[in-house]
Amino acid sequence: MEMLLDLLDKLYQAFLYQDRWRLYLDGLGVTVSITLGAICISTVLGMVLCLMKLSRYKILRWPAQAYIDIIRGIPVVVQLLIMYNVVLLNVTDNKMVVAIVAFGLNSSAYMAEIYRSGINAVDPGQMEAGRSLGLTKTQTMWHIIFPQAIKNCLPTYTSEFIVLVKETAVVGYIALTDLTKVYSAIQSKTYDAFGPLLIIAVAYFCITKVLSIIFARMERRLRTSDRR
Amino acid sequence: MIDVEHLSKSFGSHLVLDDISEHIEQGEKVVIIGPSGSGKSTFLRCMNLLETPTKGKIIFEGTVVNDKKTDINAVRRQMGMVFQHFNLFPNMTIRKNITLAPVQTKLMGQEEADETAMKLLDRVGLKDRAESYPSQLSGGQKQRIAIVRALAMKPKVMLFDEPTSALDPEMVGEVLDVMKELANEGMTMVVVTHEMGFAREVGSRVLFMDGGHILEQNEPHAFFANPKEQRTIDFLSKVL
DSSP states (O other): OHHHHHHHHHHIIIIIGGGTHHHHHHHHHHHHHHHHHHHHHHHHHHHHHHHHHHSSOHHHHHHHHHHHHHHHHSOHHHHHHHIIIIITTTTOOOHHHHHHHHHHHHHHHHHHHHHHHHHHTSOHHHHHHHHHTTOOHHHHIIIIIHHHHHHHHHHHHHHHHHHHHHHGGGGGGGTOOOTTTHHHHHHHHHOOSHHHHHHHHHHHHHHHHHHHHHHHHHHHHHTHHHHO | OEEEEEEEEEETTEEEEEEEEEEEOTTOEEEEEOOTTSSHHHHHHHHTTSSOOSEEEEEETTEETTOTTSOHHHHHTTEEEEOTTOOOOTTSOHHHHHHHHHHHTTSSOHHHHHHHHHHHHHHTTOGGGTTSOGGGSOHHHHHHHHHHHHHTTOOSEEEEESTTTTSOHHHHHHHHHHHHHHHHTTOEEEEEOSOHHHHHHHOSEEEEEETTEEEEEEOHHHHHHSOOSHHHHHHHHHHO
């Protein structure tokens, strides 16, 4: 009983006292904004990289492969710091922009591979059928391959989205106050770690759970043509 | 109509087609038979350049098909192809499967293509499946749709790559019936198949392939009645 009261008090201190929940809300806003901004970049740039990698021209394939290799070979925190302290140092002071660009560019490399595996998973007979009817490669890609590839990609795309939400937790390194960083602000006032950490953990879980529910629903909708 | 001149094809160091020359006349129904690995599918797929010949020329109505300057898409529009595994587009309805190519290649408007599709579907007895998806159909139905899809482009020749090999035995008949009807209408056809009955009944010429060569060919009745090559005799004794 006493433990429960103690816990409730800690949560009260961590969340409700002095309207501290506003801090979490602000942090959540930062986390969500960075994630959404980055996913927009990576969804598009990933597609560009994927098409480059599938191109018949070496001059397009090679840079895409190099980009993917380099991005995947360096920790995202290091990339974030490089972006903040070197690449964008004299371009912008807006840390939010820096974070979105850094995570967007990082995630693009993974997206490119997700798309590529989705496209490769489509039966080669589909391309042959399209081409044998006199459609161009682009027409076949657009009308036949992509719609099927999207279906293949969706589960791994969802995973990448969720990973991205969690990865943004390192933006504290460039002094952005995201959901994770709220912990320091609260803990320095209450001297309690458990309360804020529990709240933050639950918040992350809720975001990712909602995401996975939305995408699972989308997957089911796209699968209608297979099921009927 | 189709001239094949000194065609060779190798996959890496493996020679699949070895210096084949052949001529196919308009209206002919050429049936290609032979053991698996003999190169018969590859030969067929070279005709519409799904496989790129290593050497030699394929000439379709005066156009060198495997010339870099040839618009291969324009050639393919006139050569329908039917695959062993149907290769229908699972993300589209049957109607869309059939009308996609005619509309996208600007051969027809959507309305005209729809009409053509319905007419063709009616002919193969599948008019009521126009709004179904491929996954809702049986193998035989899928293959009949695949034939219709190729026909919607109004091709001058139809290439069949083992069209009944992936079907349940009781569905083979319905597909062969459609092919026979097509043959009776005068369509030029090149058919790779294991259906000896079809070869005998419908073929105007049978080619026997083995080891990348056309070993023997003849008018079907003579071909089956007295094959000349020992390899042909062995093969026929196993499949007949």
